[in-house]
Amino acid sequence: MSNSSTNQRGFFFNVDWLTVLLYLTLCAIGxxxxxxxxxxxxxxxxxxxxTNYGKQFIFIMSSIILAIVILLLDNRFFITFASIFYIITVILLIAVLVVGRNVGGNQAWIPLGSFRLQPSEFAKVTTVLLLARYLSGTNIRITEPRSFFSAAAIIGLPMLLIMLQPDTGSTLVFCSLIFVLYREGLSPYFLIIIGLMIVLFVLTLLYNQIYLVIGVVILGLLIMWTLRRFRQVMFTVFIGMLISVAFIFSVKYIYLHVLKQHQKERIDILLGLTTDLRKKGYNVNQSKIAIGSGKLWGKGYLQGTQTKYSFVPEQSTDFIFCTVGEEWGFAGSVVLIGLYLFLLLRLLMLAERQRSPFSRIYGYGVASVLFFHVIINIGMTVGVVPVIGIPLPFISYGGSSLWSFTILLFIMIKLDSNRMGTISPN
Structure with a gap:
């Protein structure tokens, strides 16, 4: 393991203060x-x-202290204890199934006095750490089956435990780590296949599955006939056709027998299969009304009527973006989204300039998790994705989420501050 000591000209000399400023700005906006x-x-x-804003002030102050502690640690600390941190969060995820408190249908919190700890938030950090540690090891090639399935197991174990809570939103966040695997050499065909599966899933819910099966078979036969001189390709197309047909039939089964009733209702509302503005569709409808009422410049701070009269449930947590849209308008929403875009691009830049594979992989993990949270949270408030209940990073109310995002981000800032050194798990 190589030396990763801090620069002698001063500990904070190489800290990326622009990213720190973005973090503080987002926390203040939140x-x-x-x-x-x-x-x-x-x-x-x-x-x-x-009040929630008083408690959030405490969470922000404690997060800043936590960030400073992270910056004082040695880079080797994170790679050395990655496995231990991962095991601890797995134990906590198991414990929450036994002693956890059920809130909103999810048994995802461990009560600690007046505070509730949500292990799934910290599992994102430890999973990214262990994934980076594993993929940065010698003789690890994501294109090899053994390496791929080992990486998938690291991601899949916390996903399975979180799904048992059941917390669909937090479970799906881990799927974003596919981008990390892609950056490390996973074939782009995996991303294409995932995209096609999503499209096929939606089409199966919208149209008769028999018609879709006939369409897939006809399309497959046409492609095979066109490529009849390339037998290996024809065989691959044939296998893909069979898998697609099996997937179409399995979608209905999953939809009818696996998904919870509220999940099915949210998907139906999103796809326009049903209209329910008083019950399951109420949140999204009120959210769109609140955002739309802000128009270009917004109603002004503390002037949001949808906000003030609590028309939108979970106003300070999952639907906090409604407040931004209503009181700061389209202009304020664009500024907030612009800050997130700047932060994500900054993280990718930081990741690419790392000399250590561990730091680079970890950086992509951070960017992937934040990207998923931002896209899905804002998407569900404007009604383009199902409501799955995940927080908006650094903005939504909550101690566990703010601490986990802070840890996630500042470990990357710390790794970047010593980027001229290299760290190896071996």
């Missing part, structure tokens, strides 16, 4: 919007610890 979302004239102060 706190102001949480304050507005839950504002009560009876508690007009900016820091009232009996």
């Amino acid at each position: 706190w102001f919007n949480i304050h507005s979302a839950v504002f009560d004239p009876k508690h007009p102060g900016f820091v009232d610890f009996d």
Whole structure:
């Protein structure tokens, strides 16, 4: 393991302060919007610890302390203890199934006095760490079956445990790590196959599956006839056709017998198969009304009527983007999305300039997780993806999510500060 000591000209000399500034800006935006979302004239102060914005202030201050602690650690600490951290979170994910508290239909929290710990949030950090440690090892090639299935097992174990809670949103976040595997050499055909499966899933719910099967078979036969001189390719197309047909029939079974009733209802509403503006479709409908009412410049801070009268449930957590859209308008929403885009591009730039494979892989893991959270959270508030209940990074209310995102980001900032050194798991 090579030396990764800090620069002698000063510990903070190489810290990427632009990324730190983006982090602090997003936290500040989050706190102001949480304050507005839950504002009560009876508690007009900016820091009232009996309110969500008062508690979020504590979470932000503790996150900053946590970030400083991370920056003081040696780079080797993260790769050395990656396996131990992963095992701890797996144990916590098992424990939450036994002693966890059920909130909103998910048994995902461990009560610790007045605070509730959500292990699934920290599992994202430890999974990215262990995945980076494994993939940066010598003789690991993601194109080889053994390496691929080992990496898939690292990602799949916490996914399985979180699915048992059941927390579909947090489970799906781990799927974003496919981009890490792609960066490390996984064939792009995997991404194409995943995209086609999503399209086929939607088409199966919208149209008669018999017609789809006939269409797939005809398309497959046409491709095979066109490529009849290339027997190996023809065989691959034939196998793909059979898998597609099997997938079409399995979708209905999964939809009818595996998905929960509320999940089916959300998918039906998203695809326009049913309209339910009073029950399952209520959140999304009110969310779109709130965002649309903000128009170009918004109604102004503390002036959101949809926010003030609690028309949108979970206003300070999963649907915090509604407050941004209503009070800051289209312009404010664009600024917030622009900040996220800048942060993601910055993370990719940081990842690519690393000399250590571990740091590069970890950086892509951070970017993938944040990208998924941002796209899905904003997408569900505007009604383009099903409501699966995941927080908007650094903006939504919650201690576990803010701490986990802070740890995730600042480990990357720390690794980047010593990027001229290399770290190896061997």
